[in-house]
Amino acid sequence: MRVVLAINFNHDGSAVVLVDGVLTGYVCTERRSRLKKHPGLREEDLDAVLADAGVELRDVGHVLLCNLHSMDSPDVEHLHGSDLKETWLEFWVNQLADRVRIRDQVIPCTVNPDHHLIHAAAPFYTSPFDAAMCLAIDPTGCRAFVGRGGRLYELRRGYDDWFTANVGYTSVSVELFGSSIVGAGKVMGLAPYGRSDAIDAADWTAVRTYEDLTRLADAHPVPVLVGAAELNASLAYAVQIGLERQLDAVLADLAEVARRNGVPPNLCLAGGTALNAVANQACFSSSWFERLHLHPACGDDGTAIGAALWHWHHVLGNPRRRPPNAELMYGTARPSATDVTTAVREALSTHGGRVTATEHRDVGRAAAELIAGGATVGWFEGAGEIGPRALGHRSILADPRDPGVATRLNAEIKFREPFRPFAPAVLAEHSERWFGLTDSPFMLRACPVLKEGVPAITHVDGTSRIQTVTSEDSPGFHTVLDSFHDLTGLPMLLSTSLNTRGCPIDETPADALGTLLQTGLDHLALPGVLLSKRQ
Structure with a gap:
């Protein structure tokens, strides 16, 4: 077979x-x-x-x-x-x-x-590890496996008897945003706005039910106005801290199992909960494990x-x-030159009064120059991303030095809540100096921003969920970053998914053109051509 x-x-x-x-x-x-x-x-x-x-x-x-x-x-x-x-x-x-x-x-x-x-199998079989501890967490459970060679063996550790943060996160997502599977990421973004010393110092052994969690949050409310709604950000913070504390306990137990059984300090994370980049990095950093691998499609x-x-x-x-990373990051359907040409011609024919098209031999350099001048640029190339994170093939790019660009992106292009943060794509060779981390190709690890001057990608808690970019992983996207670095001295760009609220990431050139025409996006870079809004 x-x-x-x-x-x-x-x-x-x-x-x-x-x-x-x-x-x-x-x-x-x-x-x-x-x-x-x-x-x-x-x-x-x-x-x-x-x-x-x-x-x-x-x-x-x-x-x-x-x-x-x-x-x-x-x-x-x-x-x-x-x-x-x-x-x-x-x-x-x-x-x-x-x-x-x-x-x-x-x-x-x-x-x-x-x-x-099968959640755990995706990161293990794509990892560089011959043996590893593999953990899969989502709202339906928390399960662990040992991977050795070509086989995966389940561990009977009974985590579901006490690991409740996965269910709690779902409940908070529904309460705050009316949705579990599309609200969890919003909870993670809102959480640091609700930080308080009182919640940090709470007796967490007494927090056993969702009612206990909401009582703790309601005792120390931090209201955040989102449109006409007032959200208690301390509830988001409390469930995030609860998740991190329970994940710390699981990783400590897995470390003991690994030591007893001669498994090296390698960890694979999977399941929808592994999309929580803040918990991933915080808990991994404080654990016994030394190497971490995730698959970009952590979810179902x-x-x-x-x-x-x-x-x-x-x-x-x-x-x-x-x-290779590129095989994990990007799908297999690559729009052809004919697809791009057809989409551009149709856009000019239908919307010629609103857009112009300019051919470029080096469209990456042209995009970088526009971004350095304050513009927002949609970047579209090759096959679309696997998983929910934009990894430089279907991205909206902006200057991370601009203190107002995050507000503009949320209000005029993404049409989403104002507290939602933005992430950077950074040249891998410069990542450690800026973020203390060199290996985050799938934008699934969040870490402190170590230098000032990039407010658009620095969240309220001083962290950022980063993508490290190499020329091997994405040559075209690397060119944009390298050109921006050459122009400005800054080795990163703000990078968010090419779509609007409630819509999947754009897949085709026609999808991307729709985003350009229906939002405040300034330009769209396609292979060999740059589409721009008429002033």
Whole structure:
């Protein structure tokens, strides 16, 4: 067997094709449907992932159907008025759940491989570690595994008996923002506004229930006005501190297990909770572990990747390989030059009174010059990002020295809450001097900003969630950063996702042009061409 297909049917629907153990096809359903958190896979998405991989359905030797009937949040129905299962491709599974019929093909299958196992598999099998402790946390549980060679073994540690911060974070997200799966990131951004010595010094052994948590926060309220709503930021801070304290305890226990069993100090984190970059870095830094690896798709979009890799290595026994970062960061669907040209022509034909197009041999240098002059620039190149973070292929870029640009981005371009922070992309060779960290290619680690002068990417608590960029990972994006460094002496740019509130990250040139035309964004850089708003 050479070809494995895995599909995630939960929110953040996705599919992956492995050919000889290499990810050759990947789709995230929401990027194509334009419906955020779209679960499952549609017929056209199956066509796309097979075409990207260069295979046909009859070539597939095994199918993994992940997270069937386990949609763990009402958010999809709340967002779209439907659970969207009616959009799924048609398939039939036999009574033994070992064969699936898709279209006219009957293929061996695995139904619902363990959810936390396939979460953990994504970072472990893509890590440089021969052995590691692997931890997967999301609102449905906290589970640990030992990875050795090509296999993953579950640890029976009973964390779910006392690890409650994952559920508490979901509850706070719903209370403050009316949503769990789209509110958690907002809670993390709001948390430092609610910091207080009283909450830090509280008797946390007495905080056992959600009611205990809310009583603690209500006793020390920090109101933050967001539109017409007044939010108690101390509730966000309390649940963030609770998460970090419980994660500290888990990592201390895992360290003891690792020492007893001769596992080196390597840690892999996964699950939706691993998107909490603040907790990731704070708890890892204070732990016994020395090396950390995460996959950029920590959420359920990454379970399809983890399932395919687990089947290839753990079940079939195939040897591991260390994929380059670029293979983990970016998908497989690359818009062609024809796609770009067509989108530009249509924009000029329809909106020629609003935009101009200028061809550039070095569009990265041109973009950097505009940003240095105070402009905001959408940067679009190659395949879109895997996972929810913009990693320089679908990004909005701005000057991190500008103290007013964060307010402008939130109000006029992103249309989101004013407390939401922005992150930097920094040249890797300069990262340690600015942030004390050299290895954060997926923007999943937050650390202190060590130097002044970059207010737009410095959060209220003095930290920033960084992406370290090398020319090997993203040559085109590296050129923009390098050019900005040459022009200004600053080795970083503010980088946020190319989209607006409530919309998935832009996937196609047409999507990106829509963002340019519908927002206060000044320019859009596409391969070889720069589109600019007419003054």
